[in-house]
Amino acid sequence: MNDTPENSNGNSEKEFVIVIRKMHKWYGQFHVLKDINLNVERGEKIVICGPSGSGKSTLIRCINRLEEHQDGEIIVDGTELTNDLKNVEVVRREVGMVFQHFNLFPHLTVLDNCTLAPIWVRKEPREQAEVTAMEYLERVKIPDQASKFPGQLSGGQQQRVAIARSLCMKPRVMLFDEPTSALDPEMIKEVLDVMIELATEGMTMLCVTHEMGFAKTVADRVIFMDEGEIIEQNKPQEFFDNPQHDRTKLFLSQILNH
């Protein structure tokens, strides 16, 4: 655990894309995130795992302010998340997010889904946005579906469109919230392949996922959360072979042995 960047100090903040310090969050009286400290280096791939309800989604949703934290600080690419809407906009422009249930816009074609944010947030001309969108659709291997509506695609295809849609904004960080857990088994691989390719290209990624194979091949660091706390974090090799904490051992035995 000692060699994780988390222990380096705040004065060299520049190299971290995400800095979270002493962050707490409550839902009403319910203390859902407790004293979260996390620094993410540029290009780092982090996998977050933990039992259901442990606050994984809440944590990554705090990073693009889909949820508000009440204490501590979150700094994304040098911008601190506060009530200032300007800052929130700046951060959201740089952070892409992929959801469990895809959340594509069903009334727009695949291509329009991809060009919407570049056109309206980045103010790109439509032609240019469409060229970029086609490039990314090419990369997730569904350029031929560009003029279809999301409802006409399979789950795996929809999730790949969702990834392409986020990439079209050229984000510095990508957040994934259980991107494969709503998919049928035969479609999981096609989505993971896209994510692995993205990882090899050097994208900074935070993935909530239970795909331990993915964690082993791609992650620089695995974080284990339980009841709103970061219990343990380590390189994947160490994390799986030599878990320190009892709760981690229990969790790993549950997901690996069935």
Added chain:
Amino acid sequence: MNQFIYKPGEHPDLPPPSNTVGPIAWVRANLLSSPTNIVLSVLSIWFLYEIIPATLEWAFLDAAFTGESRDECRAKAGGACWAFIGERFNLFTYGFYPADERWRIDLTFFLLCLALIPVLWDRCPLRKFGLYFACAFPFIAGWLLLGGFGLTPVDTDEFGGFMLTLVIGVTGISFSLPIGILLALGRQSNLPIVRVFSVGFIEFFRGVPLITLLFVASTMLNYFLPKGTTFDLLLRVLIMVTLFASAYMAEVIRGGLQALPRGQYEAADAMGLKYWTSMRLIILPQALKISIPGIVNTFIGLYKDTTLVIIIGLLDPLGVGRASLADTKWTGLSNEMYLFVAIFFFISCFGMSRYSLYLEKKLATGHER
């Protein structure tokens, strides 16, 4: 029925059995499928047999289409006396609008149809210019109908008949939709003042009968307004009808907004879209699509509620009709009058209803569960 045996993987596509397609199969499946169904079919056919010939007889075969009075009609035929409608047709259509100026109403109606084309038909050529024209239409219509700026001024007291229905209906429909959208969004707003205002507005206007609002418009407003201000009665009615329909519209649209999965709002937020952009491009197109049946329902309700203005002395088609029945030449012809007015309303409302079905089909994108 097919005796051939095919090897696994080699079974060809075969046509369906002949007793499951064609007209006889249709009758069997739809009219005679069960004892209850047979009874219902027989009863319906008997009912139609009783109703249709009698109606045709009264309305057409034994009807009088010309004549100067009810008695002349009766002398000619025992059924309907359409001569009455014929003589009063202009009154039904234009109200008391000066006869020399009626071309202005015709022109306005023509322009209305012209303005509706680009609004209702998304593949209309030059749609962009058409939409600009549609936005300008209310001002052109106001000028044509009221006069001034070179046209003879006409007082709104002289408005009446179907023309009055259309003025109130079209105004109410075109303003209640945007106001309703704003109220529905306001009701969901994070800003407490906006939310309280929207809820208060909606609950107030939905909680009182339209008739009381019309009475307030016609009489009580005079107490509140500063002395000496004149404030056109028709304008007051238009405002009340619009606000009343807006409250209903807001609730219909709120239903649509709530039917959207939270993920749609979140995806829009996560992309960094601003509030109004995400409403305009993501949320409202979907919410309005879901709400189409409710929206059209509200439109139709509003349109038919325009007949209530008779209570405060405006002469809509029913008002014109009642006034005409008071004429001794034509007393007792209320069947003809009400049927005629009913047909007018039915055509308009049925049109709206069919258009909404067309729109629902057109907007389907394979996402429906």
